[in-house]
Amino acid sequence: MGPPDEADSAGRPLIIPLFIPHLGCPHRCIFCNQQAITGKSTRMPSVARIQTEVNRFLKYGKKRPSTTQISFFGGSFLGLEKGSVLSLLEAAMPFVRANAVDSIRFSTRPDTVYQKTLSLLEPFPVSTVELGVQSMNNRVLDAVERGHRASDTVKAAGLIKGRGYQLGLQMMVGLPADDDAGAMETAHQMAVLQPDFVRIYPTLVLNGSPLAGRFRGGGYQPMALDACISLVKRLYLYFKARHIPVVRMGLQASDGLTRAGEYIAGPFHPAFGHLVHGEIVFDAISSTLYRMEKQPDPLIITAHPTMVSRVQGLNKKNICRWQSTFDLKKIILHQDGDMEKNHLMVANHHVALP
Structure with missing residues (x-):
C-alpha cells in the first residue's frame, strides 16, 4: 500500500497506518473481511514490522507535515488483550521519544470502551480514538450482526471526550435493513455526539464475508454507485453544515480490494471522494446557470x-x-x-x- 494522501503536501498531517485486521473483535459482522480490505494478514504486527512500516512512511515525505501520528486501524484496538494493547503502544513509543512522531491514534468498537480500558492509555501519547459506529439504528446493527447497541456508541463517545481525546466516528451506508432515511438519522445522532471528524464508507460485498453468501443467494442487493454518491453527498453536506469535518468518503484502493476475486459487488470506486465533491460542484454551478x-x-x-x-x-x-x-x-x-x-x-x- 502506498503512502497516504496526507503526506503529499506540507502543513498537512501524516497518518501512518498499522493494520491489525479483525484482531480484538468479539463478533464478525456480516460485511467484514478485513484481510480483503487491507491486503494484510490477521497476525498481530511484530515490533520489527511496526518499526519497518513507520520508518518507511517517515522517509517518504519530502516536506515536513504539521503533525505525524501512528495509527492502529482495522481491528478493534481496545478489544485486544491488555498485554497486546500495551505491546503495540510501547512499540510506537520510541518514535514519539525521538520526536519523529507526535502521537498515537486507533480505531475500536464502541463496546470495548470503558473507564478500565481507557485507563490503559494514560501513560501513552494517544490523541485520537475512532469508533466504528456503522449505524445508530439497532435494527440495522442486528441485521449485520454487529453485536453492540446504539447506546454503546453514545456511552463510548462520552467517555472518550470526557478524557480529552479527539473523537472520530465511522459510519456505513447501504447496510442490510438500512435506507437513505436511516443513514441520515444515523448522521443526525452522530452529530449530536459532537465528534471532531467522521468517515463515511459504502457497504461492499467482499469475498469471504458472510454478506457474500447472502448476495449470491439473492438476499442482499448493494447500492448502485450513483445512488451511493448521491447519499454520501447529502451526508457530507449535513456534517459540513454542522462544522464536522468528513475526512474520508469511500474505501482506499488498497492492494486487497484491487486483487482479483476479493471485491465482488457494491459501490466501490478508487476516486469515490472525488466523485462526491464533483457532484457538489455540479449542483452549485447548475443552480447558478438555471437562475440566469x-x-x-x-x-x-x-x-x-x-x-x-x-x-x-x-x-x-x-x-x-x-x-x-x-x-x-x-x-x-x-x-x-x-x-x-x-x-x-x-x-x-x-x-x-x-
Missing part, C-alpha cells in the same frame, strides 16, 4: 487551480452534462491562484460552494 436568464456561450468558469478537477468532474463528466443540459457549445475553465478554494466565478456570477 440566458447562459453565455462560451461559458467561462474561473476556479482555483486545485478546484479544476472537481469542476470538470471525472473524465470531464460535469462539462459534458452542462453542455447537454444548457445547450452550450463551449465551456472554458480559467485558473486563478488568488481565488479562495471553495469559491468560483461562473460568467460574472460568484458561487460559494457549500
Whole structure:
C-alpha cells in the first residue's frame, strides 16, 4: 500500500497506518473481511514490522507535515488483550521519544470502551480514538450482526471526550435493513455526539464475508454507485453544515480490494471522494446557470487551480452534462491562484460552494 494522501503536501498531517485486521473483535459482522480490505494478514504486527512500516512512511515525505501520528486501524484496538494493547503502544513509543512522531491514534468498537480500558492509555501519547459506529439504528446493527447497541456508541463517545481525546466516528451506508432515511438519522445522532471528524464508507460485498453468501443467494442487493454518491453527498453536506469535518468518503484502493476475486459487488470506486465533491460542484454551478436568464456561450468558469478537477468532474463528466443540459457549445475553465478554494466565478456570477 502506498503512502497516504496526507503526506503529499506540507502543513498537512501524516497518518501512518498499522493494520491489525479483525484482531480484538468479539463478533464478525456480516460485511467484514478485513484481510480483503487491507491486503494484510490477521497476525498481530511484530515490533520489527511496526518499526519497518513507520520508518518507511517517515522517509517518504519530502516536506515536513504539521503533525505525524501512528495509527492502529482495522481491528478493534481496545478489544485486544491488555498485554497486546500495551505491546503495540510501547512499540510506537520510541518514535514519539525521538520526536519523529507526535502521537498515537486507533480505531475500536464502541463496546470495548470503558473507564478500565481507557485507563490503559494514560501513560501513552494517544490523541485520537475512532469508533466504528456503522449505524445508530439497532435494527440495522442486528441485521449485520454487529453485536453492540446504539447506546454503546453514545456511552463510548462520552467517555472518550470526557478524557480529552479527539473523537472520530465511522459510519456505513447501504447496510442490510438500512435506507437513505436511516443513514441520515444515523448522521443526525452522530452529530449530536459532537465528534471532531467522521468517515463515511459504502457497504461492499467482499469475498469471504458472510454478506457474500447472502448476495449470491439473492438476499442482499448493494447500492448502485450513483445512488451511493448521491447519499454520501447529502451526508457530507449535513456534517459540513454542522462544522464536522468528513475526512474520508469511500474505501482506499488498497492492494486487497484491487486483487482479483476479493471485491465482488457494491459501490466501490478508487476516486469515490472525488466523485462526491464533483457532484457538489455540479449542483452549485447548475443552480447558478438555471437562475440566469440566458447562459453565455462560451461559458467561462474561473476556479482555483486545485478546484479544476472537481469542476470538470471525472473524465470531464460535469462539462459534458452542462453542455447537454444548457445547450452550450463551449465551456472554458480559467485558473486563478488568488481565488479562495471553495469559491468560483461562473460568467460574472460568484458561487460559494457549500
